[in-house]
Amino acid sequence: MKKILIIEDDKYFLNILFKKLEKEGYSVISASEGISGIKKLKEEKPDLVILDLILPGINGFEILKRAKMNPKTKEIPIIILSNLGQEQEVEKGLRLGASDFLIKAHFTPQMVIEKIKKYL
Amino acid sequence: MKNKFSSENLFGSTFRLVALSALVLAVILSLNLFNQLKKEITVSILNVWAVIVLSILFSSMGVILIAKDILLTQSKEIRETNKELKNLAKSLRKKVKGKTKELSTIIENFTDGLIMTDSYHRIRLINPSAERILNINKKDFIGKNIDSISKESILSEVFYLFKKFTSPIPKTKYLTIKKPKEKVLEVTNIDIYHPSDKYIGNLKIIHDVTREKFIEKLKSEFISIAAHQLRTPLSTIKWTFRMFLDGELGKLSPEQIKFLKNSYKANEQMIALVDDLLNVSKIEEGKFLAKFSPQSIEDLIEEVIQERKVVLDKKNITFKFIKPEDRLPKIKVDAEKLKLAISNILDNAIKYTPSNGKISICISKKDGWIKVEVGDNGIGIPKKEKSRIFEKFFRGKKAALKDPYGTGLGLFITKNIIEAHRGKIYFKSKEGEGSTFWFELPIS
Numbered sequence: 369m370k371k372i373l374i375i376e377d378d379k380y381f382l383n384i385l386f387k388k389l390e391k392e393g394y395s396v397i398s399a400s401e402g403i404s405g406i407k408k409l410k411e412e413k414p415d416l417v418i419l420d421l422i423l424p425g426i427n428g429f430e431i432l433k434r435a436k437m438n439p440k441t442k443e444i445p446i447i448i449l450s451n452l453g454q455e456q457e458v459e460k461g462l463r464l465g466a467s468d469f470l471i472k473a474h475f476t477p478q479m480v481i482e483k484i485k486k487y488l
Numbered sequence: 489m490k491n492k493f494s495s496e497n498l499f500g501s502t503f504r505l506v507a508l509s510a511l512v513l514a515v516i517l518s519l520n521l522f523n524q525l526k527k528e529i530t531v532s533i534l535n536v537w538a539v540i541v542l543s544i545l546f547s548s549m550g551v552i553l554i555a556k557d558i559l560l561t562q563s564k565e566i567r568e569t570n571k572e573l574k575n576l577a578k579s580l581r582k583k584v585k586g587k588t589k590e591l592s593t594i595i596e597n598f599t600d601g602l603i604m605t606d607s608y609h610r611i612r613l614i615n616p617s618a619e620r621i622l623n624i625n626k627k628d629f630i631g632k633n634i635d636s637i638s639k640e641s642i643l644s645e646v647f648y649l650f651k652k653f654t655s656p657i658p659k660t661k662y663l664t665i666k667k668p669k670e671k672v673l674e675v676t677n678i679d680i681y682h683p684s685d686k687y688i689g690n691l692k693i694i695h696d697v698t699r700e701k702f703i704e705k706l707k708s709e710f711i712s713i714a715a716h717q718l719r720t721p722l723s724t725i726k727w728t729f730r731m732f733l734d735g736e737l738g739k740l741s742p743e744q745i746k747f748l749k750n751s752y753k754a755n756e757q758m759i760a761l762v763d764d765l766l767n768v769s770k771i772e773e774g775k776f777l778a779k780f781s782p783q784s785i786e787d788l789i790e791e792v793i794q795e796r797k798v799v800l801d802k803k804n805i806t807f808k809f810i811k812p813e814d815r816l817p818k819i820k821v822d823a824e825k826l827k828l829a830i831s832n833i834l835d836n837a838i839k840y841t842p843s844n845g846k847i848s849i850c851i852s853k854k855d856g857w858i859k860v861e862v863g864d865n866g867i868g869i870p871k872k873e874k875s876r877i878f879e880k881f882f883r884g885k886k887a888a889l890k891d892p893y894g895t896g897l898g899l900f901i902t903k904n905i906i907e908a909h910r911g912k913i914y915f916k917s918k919e920g921e922g923s924t925f926w927f928e929l930p931i932s
Contacts, residue, residue: 378720384727391736422716451719454712454766455778472723473759476730 373414374398375405388477402426421450436465445487516547601694650677672701757893764897782818808848829905832898841866861926869917878903
């Protein structure tokens with residue numbers, strides 16, 4: 369069973385996404401802020417990360433940067449799922465090594481699953 | 489004025505007068521002599537001499553009188569000339585003084601910093617604004633060659649932004665200074681040349697844009713945060729409704745599904761409104777188009793059509809895509825934005841054309857332009873609404889009835905996208921018969 373880590377601070381949104389991923393047959397873990405997110409990334413070795421950008425404490429870009437700098441975690445695909453989405457933000461995310469940049473409001477749960485399948 | 493007083497003319501007229509008087513003297517003399525000789529041939533030599541002496545006397549008196557007259561007029565003219573010259577000089581001095589004062593007042597009180605160097609790159613002028621903006625004292629720099637100034641000084645940074653002797657065309661660059669306070673400066677470089685092409689000096693205009701840049705950053709951050717905050721609840725609603733509709737949160741009755749579907753649609757409209765608002769604020773910021781790359785217009789349109797296949801089928805619309813047999817040349821566009829422009833036009837056609845209607849897209853090439861035309865046989869645009877169709881937030885009366893969720897931003901955004909590609913957009917329409925929108929983009 370593939371393991372997916374969701375780093376997301378919006379509890380309600382996390383709840384829906386969690387449910388959807390479980391239904392799709394993934395093993396799901398989550399973190400609601402940056403520090404625990406980085407910790408879980410290192411310790412739990414997920415197969416893929418769904419990352420929000422606006423987070424309390426360390427933001428998503430910083431998590432992404434650290435994940436890609438660490439040789440142990442840099443190979444893990446990270447998909448940004450955020451409500452930011454201005455050009456410079458998308459560009460920054462991809463430059464820092466994100467596999468994809470998805471805007472929550474523009475994607476449905478099913479579309480996100482398809483993206484996940486692409487990177488797993 | 490100038491000619492009257494030139495030395496050449498003064499000399500010329502004096503010379504002419506002297507020559508004329510000499511001629512007159514000679515004529516008088518010879519006439520007198522000849523007449524006397526002819527009439528008094530038999531008179532004694534003494535008499536002849538007396539006559540000669542007398543005639544010489546008379547003629548010289550005449551000459552003296554003429555000369556005196558000439559000299560009098562001459563000196564009067566010279567005196568007048570002299571006076572006029574003096575007045576002219578006085579008024580010129582006054583004017584120059586006035587102009588200098590005017591110019592120095594402008595320079596001293598100019599809100600932008602001005603720094604001027606001469607042809608030897610020596611600093612000649614630093615106005616108070618430049619002192620204030622750069623936090624320098626002009627006494628430390630006036631008269632110094634720019635190469636002799638310490639490389640660490642701000643003034644040196646300002647000068648090394650540009651190469652020496654660039655061109656007479658002004659160029660502008662930005663300079664960020666950290667000390668004593670962070671400032672963003674817009675420096676304009678102007679090399680000054682004499683009409684004979686000789687380099688006279690250089691002028692730097694320093695405009696403090698710190699505040700503008702700060703506000704720009706604030707606005708951009710605000711838009712970013714606003715978009716995020718607005719989208720967050722909308723996306724949660726979207727995801728929840730979607731999960732319900734997909735049956736992942738338990739079974740629903742057909743009626744429940746119907747209600748949820750409508751709510752989902754309304755929510756989608758809200759998401760679209762946030763996107764449109766974001767786009768409009770970026771258009772107003774002047775930072776809308778970002779990535780230009782060579783693109784095939786056919787492919788872009790094909791992608792847009794593909795995304796609308798389901799709706800077109802559902803409304804049973806007869807759809808045609810007409811393109812030339814030879815592939816059109818690729819043109820440099822911002823693909824995402826141009827797709828948005830095409831989508832907006834096509835979505836309008838779909839929205840305002842009843843079921844079983846007709847929509848066509850036709851692309852063609854003519855004289856270095858690519859033309860994209862979208863025609864429909866929908867509700868059309870009433871005459872009196874035509875002039876407002878591209879206005880921000882404008883919605884036609886019938887259009888608003890047909891689609892209450894529209895934002896009135898679509899065509900405004902579309903027009904801005906087309907124009908940012910140096911293109912033009914047009915339309916023709918007849919109420920009740922349909923509309924045709926077309927735009928043209930330059931190939932190079």
